[in-house]
Amino acid sequence: MEGIMGEEEKVINHTTIKSLSPSKSRDCMEEEEEEDEVMSEVHLGCPPNFCGPHLSYFTFPTSLQPQQQEEEENVVQGSLNCQGIINLDEDGDLLLTRRKRNNKSSNNCQMTIQHNITSTLPSVGLQVWRAELALADFVLHGMFTSNKYDGITALELGAGTGLLGIILARVAKTVFLTDHGEDILNNCAMNVHLNSKIFENHQTSIFVRELDWIKSWPPSVGSDLLTSQERYKYLWNLSEVEEAENASLLLAADVIYSDDLTDALFNTLRILMSRGSSKVLYLALEKRYNFSLNDLDTVANGYSHFQSYLQDEEECRQLGNGSLPCFVGKGIDLTDIPQYVREYDRESNIEIWQIKYLSSVSTY
Numbered sequence: 001m002e003g004i005m006g007e008e009e010k011v012i013n014h015t016t017i018k019s020l021s022p023s024k025s026r027d028c029m030e031e032e033e034e035e036d037e038v039m040s041e042v043h044l045g046c047p048p049n050f051c052g053p054h055l056s057y058f059t060f061p062t063s064l065q066p067q068q069q070e071e072e073e074n075v076v077q078g079s080l081n082c083q084g085i086i087n088l089d090e091d092g093d094l095l096l097t098r099r100k101r102n103n104k105s106s107n108n109c110q111m112t113i114q115h116n117i118t119s120t121l122p123s124v125g126l127q128v129w130r131a132e133l134a135l136a137d138f139v140l141h142g143m144f145t146s147n148k149y150d151g152i153t154a155l156e157l158g159a160g161t162g163l164l165g166i167i168l169a170r171v172a173k174t175v176f177l178t179d180h181g182e183d184i185l186n187n188c189a190m191n192v193h194l195n196s197k198i199f200e201n202h203q204t205s206i207f208v209r210e211l212d213w214i215k216s217w218p219p220s221v222g223s224d225l226l227t228s229q230e231r232y233k234y235l236w237n238l239s240e241v242e243e244a245e246n247a248s249l250l251l252a253a254d255v256i257y258s259d260d261l262t263d264a265l266f267n268t269l270r271i272l273m274s275r276g277s278s279k280v281l282y283l284a285l286e287k288r289y290n291f292s293l294n295d296l297d298t299v300a301n302g303y304s305h306f307q308s309y310l311q312d313e314e315e316c317r318q319l320g321n322g323s324l325p326c327f328v329g330k331g332i333d334l335t336d337i338p339q340y341v342r343e344y345d346r347e348s349n350i351e352i353w354q355i356k357y358l359s360s361v362s363t364y
């Protein structure tokens with residue numbers, strides 16, 4: 001797995017983007033087999049030597065806030081004009097101005113997210129990764145500056161803890177949070193439950209569902225004849241599959257780290273995006289550099305492989321039908337997107353891509 005590296009690889013890796021947990025406790029180490037652990041950089045207020053699920057609080061505004069918020073509430077101060085002269089009334093009394101009440105807290109929303117601080121590679125979805133938070137900023141920006149997400153159906157691939165989809169559920173009609181493996185899906189469902197207050201007024205439906213890219217699209221469908229106890233909790237039914245195919249928005253964060261998985265992901269996307277409504281995918285990634293013995297240089301292998309799937313829309317247009325079907329991708333300028341979620345460092349190696357699947361000239 002490029003970029004998320006084991007201890008030995010870490011020595012030759014030029015980045016500190018991901019590392020083995022220095023805080024793994026002896027107890028954990030004894031309990032676990034000698035499997036490599038990986039760690040995202042998102043571990044808020046977690047005590048040292050912590051192991052297992054941790055609750056973190058992520059804060060984001062619920063609307064665009066004025067640039068300058070007053071820090072104190074109800075502070076009374078003397079009124080100076082811009083030349084620094086004290087303002088007095090007709091009787092020579094000092095004019096006092098009462099600062100506006102600080103509404104900062106009421107404009108903020110706090111999410112509780114259960115996540116692990118470290119995990120083995122197959123369980124990276126138990127952690128929160130920075131690309132998810134950057135994509136949350138992107139979606140929040142869209143929510144604050146337009147109504148394009150209002151009432152939509154959206155699907156997140158590799159949703160992990162579900163943080164992004166839960167934010168989107170404030171305005172969307174239906175959100176599918178998809179991933180694979182029961183532990184990750186259970187954790188995601190737990191986070192939906194913990195944060196139901198965030199979207200309860202919006203009557204949004206959130207479905208946590210299994211979507212394994214290796215098995216591609218469509219996912220297996222559960223028989224309606226089974227009782228709810230007999231059915232696997234995260235199995236789709238036919239109408240959900242149909243609804244997901246009519247989603248207009250797809251999201252995916254930090255899903256580019258293994259070439260095999262990238263192939264499986266794009267194979268799933270190719271089928272999902274060619275069915276039902278036309279869709280746009282926003283994919284956030286961390287561009288990870290590793291030292292390659294083959295190249296004797298630091299290279300972003302996973303990233304190059306990802307890019308090999310994308311064509312430039314303009315070039316595609318010029319080539320016409322001969323180049324279709326294909327994925328076209330466009331990088332988003334993240335300097336235009338304010339950081340709304342406070343609890344992470346948005347590093348310059350984070351990118352967001354807008355990706356469409358063009359199957360005919362009419363989809364241009």
Ligand SMILES: C[S@@+](CC[C@H](N)C(=O)[O-])C[C@H]1O[C@@H](n2cnc3c(N)ncnc32)[C@H](O)[C@@H]1O
Nearest residue numbers: 125128129132158159160180212213214253254
């Ligand atoms: C690095 S984590 C990112 C999780 C989350 N999006 C975030 O950024 O916090 C990669 C995600 O891809 C999921 N994933 C890996 N292989 C998958 C597969 N074959 N099918 C579906 N999801 C997969 C993992 O379970 C995990 O949730």
